[in-house]
Amino acid sequence: MGAAVVPWWGVAWRQYRLERRMFWRNPSAAFFGVVLPLGLLAIFGAVFAGRDEDLDVIVPGIAGMSVMSATFTSLAYNLTTLRERGILKRLRGTPLPTSAYLAGLAGNAVANAVAQVAIVLVVGHVLLGVSWPGDWLALGVFVVVGVVCFALLGIAFSHAIPNPESAPAYVNAVFLPQILIAGVFYDAEDAPNIIHDIAQALPLTHLVDGLSGAIVDNEGLSRHWVALLVLAWWAAIGLVLAVRGFSWEARRER
């Protein structure tokens, strides 16, 4: 047969490069991915200037939010758009292996998440005087688990969104309440009981909690195994729903 199929890694790498290029060319993606977390950090940094306790909440909080927006928000939105525009169906008709395609998409989400967390940490340290993370291993573990969990949930959520026009509304209906109650902007322990209890069921709360432990409190992974467990639980739900509901074709066609 000779070279009847293009090598997997080459295809996945090209897809990744393409996703990167499109990210920078899409003004709204670049804005929400880079400008928004930095802007929030700057605003809250100014508001909380000098109040180290609050700054120590804000930096891991916005890092966690960035992981969610780089994965959940962008995958839910992009996959809906790709599906409804018929781009997924077009790709389905080429020899592109599904796994290589998804690897390229995932690689892009990981690159965004890592870059944003790094930017938040550097800005937090240089401008706001927050110390460097105390536990790099725990930081790495939580970023990876957070990326996997929210990427799967984002793919799963795209199945529920009927068209690209309504995607921002659907995504924000999940994203905004979660960043408000999950302790991104204040210490979740200070919230009223009812909000605290709801927040405990949500994955972002536990991601922020784990990142906070790694960046600020230097507590190590052992103190945060519950958080890892909750994230793994959500990742498992995300995986099942992501695979089950996946459609290569636009809703309007079926």
Next chain:
Amino acid sequence: MMEAMTSGVPAIEVRGLTKAYGAHQAVRGVDFTVARGEVFGLLGPNGAGKTTTVEVLEGYRARDTGTVSVLGYDPGNRSAQLRSRVGIVLQSCGTYPHLTVAETVEHFAALYPAPREVGEVLALAGLEECAGRRARTLSGGQARRLDFALALVGDPELIFLDEPTTGFDPGARRAAWDVIRALRDLGKTVVLTTHYLDEAQTLADRVAILQGGRILAEGPPDALGASRYRVAWRAADGTAEERFTDDPTSLLAELTAEALARGERLEELSVTRPSLEDVYLELTELAA
């Protein structure tokens, strides 16, 4: 080598194909064969089952019953080898809006083991002037050319075109027809669905007329219904007369002999073979 191994096999062979969506039986037992290098037209009104049939052949839909062979493969297995030898132009299908035309074609070229050169594909599809433009700025006709370019870039042996000119203005249709003729000249096998009779008549070597999920007639467009000739004339009292026959020679001899005996002329005498349109309308109205 692949060519030699499979060149004796028809490009497509379909036997007893059926496909239902829930209670709706979209395809009800379809048989046809497409030879290599042939342009085959699937003609029929909307909802006749054309797209379902083609999407089974493309590997998008699982069939209910019947056997289907595409370049010797079962498309239901979705093998990468088969997909690298087939090009598909879907009915409505987007591209990445933020990429340029040339970038899009380059990206898709890299998915195939032996792609055509990007510049050559742009020229073939008539996109050279748009090469540097972002896909989202293209007109409908230009976007369709990009669809063609992406279907051609892998240098496929077989190309599916699902209603490639629906919604086009006449100029854009002519341009698309030129591309399809160029594909035939390259020796490609083309399967074309259309509800435009002139498109099938102009482009297809053979057509199958599909209605209600069944094939009503099949053959070269000029030969479909060729056994029935229409003989028309104006009688002496001015009324228009027509007769249909399998044997125009003897009918004409009869008519002219009678006319001469009466000392009349057969004004406006004509003998025509029915057009594809006549056959199509007759068949689809009978079946409806």
